[in-house]
Amino acid sequence: MTAYDAAMTEGLRLSVDRRSPVPLYHQVATQLADAIDAGTLAAGTKLDNEIALADRLGLSRPTMRKAIEELVGKGLLVRKRGVGTQVVHGRVRRELELTSLYDDLSAAGKRPRTAVLLNRVEPAPAEVAEELGVAPGTDVRRLERLRRADGAPLAVLRNWLPADLLELEDGELEEHGLYELLRQRGTHLRIARQRIGARGASADEAALLDLRPDHALLTMQRTAYADSGRAVEYGDHCYRPDSYSFEVTVVER
Amino acid sequence: MTAYDAAMTEGLRLSVDRRSPVPLYHQVATQLADAIDAGTLAAGTKLDNEIALADRLGLSRPTMRKAIEELVGKGLLVRKRGVGTQVVHGRVRRELELTSLYDDLSAAGKRPRTAVLLNRVEPAPAEVAEELGVAPGTDVRRLERLRRADGAPLAVLRNWLPADLLELEDGELEEHGLYELLRQRGTHLRIARQRIGARGASADEAALLDLRPDHALLTMQRTAYADSGRAVEYGDHCYRPDSYSFEVTVVER
DNA sequence: TAGTGGTCTAGACCACTGC
DNA sequence: CAGTGGTCTAGACCACTAT
Numbered sequence: 001m002t003a004y005d006a007a008m009t010e011g012l013r014l015s016v017d018r019r020s021p022v023p024l025y026h027q028v029a030t031q032l033a034d035a036i037d038a039g040t041l042a043a044g045t046k047l048d049n050e051i052a053l054a055d056r057l058g059l060s061r062p063t064m065r066k067a068i069e070e071l072v073g074k075g076l077l078v079r080k081r082g083v084g085t086q087v088v089h090g091r092v093r094r095e096l097e098l099t100s101l102y103d104d105l106s107a108a109g110k111r112p113r114t115a116v117l118l119n120r121v122e123p124a125p126a127e128v129a130e131e132l133g134v135a136p137g138t139d140v141r142r143l144e145r146l147r148r149a150d151g152a153p154l155a156v157l158r159n160w161l162p163a164d165l166l167e168l169e170d171g172e173l174e175e176h177g178l179y180e181l182l183r184q185r186g187t188h189l190r191i192a193r194q195r196i197g198a199r200g201a202s203a204d205e206a207a208l209l210d211l212r213p214d215h216a217l218l219t220m221q222r223t224a225y226a227d228s229g230r231a232v233e234y235g236d237h238c239y240r241p242d243s244y245s246f247e248v249t250v251v252e253r
Numbered sequence: 254m255t256a257y258d259a260a261m262t263e264g265l266r267l268s269v270d271r272r273s274p275v276p277l278y279h280q281v282a283t284q285l286a287d288a289i290d291a292g293t294l295a296a297g298t299k300l301d302n303e304i305a306l307a308d309r310l311g312l313s314r315p316t317m318r319k320a321i322e323e324l325v326g327k328g329l330l331v332r333k334r335g336v337g338t339q340v341v342h343g344r345v346r347r348e349l350e351l352t353s354l355y356d357d358l359s360a361a362g363k364r365p366r367t368a369v370l371l372n373r374v375e376p377a378p379a380e381v382a383e384e385l386g387v388a389p390g391t392d393v394r395r396l397e398r399l400r401r402a403d404g405a406p407l408a409v410l411r412n413w414l415p416a417d418l419l420e421l422e423d424g425e426l427e428e429h430g431l432y433e434l435l436r437q438r439g440t441h442l443r444i445a446r447q448r449i450g451a452r453g454a455s456a457d458e459a460a461l462l463d464l465r466p467d468h469a470l471l472t473m474q475r476t477a478y479a480d481s482g483r484a485v486e487y488g489d490h491c492y493r494p495d496s497y498s499f500e501v502t503v504v505e506r
Numbered sequence: 507t508a509g510t511g512g513t514c515t516a517g518a519c520c521a522c523t524g525c
Numbered sequence: 526c527a528g529t530g531g532t533c534t535a536g537a538c539c540a541c542t543a544t
Contacts, residue, residue, distance in 0.1 A: 302511080
């Protein structure tokens with residue numbers, strides 16, 4: 001029985017580097033996640049208990065615990081009091097993260113192209129002003145872009161940003177994602193609230209996306225906040241549904 | 254200056270009940286969340302530092318910290334090292350949680366009605382077998398339901414569950430949500446992976462949802478796992494997009 | 507330099523599960 | 526009953542930010 005239990009995490013090589021600036025709990029979490037991705041820790045595998053794991057790595061229990069909690073939050077592990085910790089069944093898919101579509105496409109090996117349809121400063125409409133937390137009529141930068149991937153039109157992106165936040169040239173927008181440009185200017189996004197829905201394409205949208213009018217579109221409205229707590233971007237986007245979908249992992253608290 | 258800072262959380266009445274079975278950190282988190290919802294803690298308000306808050310409540314710093322982290326994870330607070338903790342700007346919307354559509358509708362004060370279109374045990378198609386982690390051809394229970402809210406058709410719900418997991422009568426399905434029935438039988442869902450997209454309605458779907466064929470639909474495929482790590486449900490759902498959307502809060506780690 | 511959150515330790519006791 | 530995760534404490538030191 002003990003031999004069977006011991007085999008559960010035997011093939012695992014875990015180690016921590018205390019000189020590294022990376023937090024110990026994150027080093028451990030990353031190694032466990034990699035082992036799960038690689039199949040070294042197969043679905044259903046039961047992990048040793050957290051005290052044994054902590055001892056093996058020379059860590060305190062809270063630190064080991066935090067590593068495990070990180071993976072529970074990502075949906076890779078499940079814990080049950082009195083029972084133990086197991087690797088979740090089922091293959092793992094990429095999670096919805098705070099990235100721009102441009103980043104997503106680059107990561108997926110596609111070649112994103114951007115056409116800037118509109119880029120100007122104008123007074124904020126009421127709805128946009130409310131989302132950004134500014135007075136109606138305040139100057140905001142309005143963007144409208146068409147995003148292509150490997151040549152095929154994929155999405156129409158409409159964005160509004162506080163005008164005092166940054167200058168944006170068309171050339172930059174064609175070469176980089178919006179979030180990348182924000183990061184370059186020291187604005188780090190921390191929280192985004194998104195609403196995902198569907199509707200039929202307008203005539204304009206249909207023409208841009210090479211669809212017939214009223215064809216189903218996937219839509220997303222997003223308000224993003226910087227670590228200062230300030231609203232930094234409001235976006236109203238629509239996507240060709242044959243080329244794009246959202247993935248979300250929900251974990252019961 | 255100190256008077257100004259002190260005013261930040263002055264109006265707040267926080268307290269903990271050590272006899273309660275509810276964890277202390279969760280008691281505190283709930284009270285803070287309520288204060289944010291109620292506007293007592295307005296957007297942009299800076300909280301006292303975590304040591305001061307812990308002292309005020311007679312808690313240790315880690316416990317107070319865990320309360321704050323819970324709210325950071327929900328997107329209600331933002332922290333910045335060297336600066337402090339602030340209430341996020343912008344109004345708060347309900348988050349996507351591990352609930353069924355039935356629960357959502359009940360909570361929103363709608364009256365959900367369910368028509369059972371199909372409820373039988375049959376061999377699992379390949380795609381379903383893979384999602385549930387069973388051998389193709391294994392017996393699974395297949396459900397097809399039409400969900401109405403306040404009389405208007407809202408969604409077509411198709412589900413597959415391992416047949417050995419539970420018996421389900423049509424009558425039960427008409428009166429209760431699927432997740433509620435699972436809970437009653439001791440199955441607690443812990444993780445769900447969801448893919449959200451859009452497409453045009455088929456002729457059947459259009460008839461059920463009172464739309465024209467090819468009208469835009471919001472779609473969601475979900476695989477849910479119990480705390481045992483086992484896949485418990487695969488669902489393929491479609492929604493009238495004028496009546497339903499998904500809300501997601503994403504927090505940068 | 508003072509103040510903040512970020513990390514880490516070494517214990518303790520409790521609640522739940524399964525045998 | 527033994528073993529597990531869940532909660533909680535009272536410290537410590539460090540990294541980052543603003544002034």
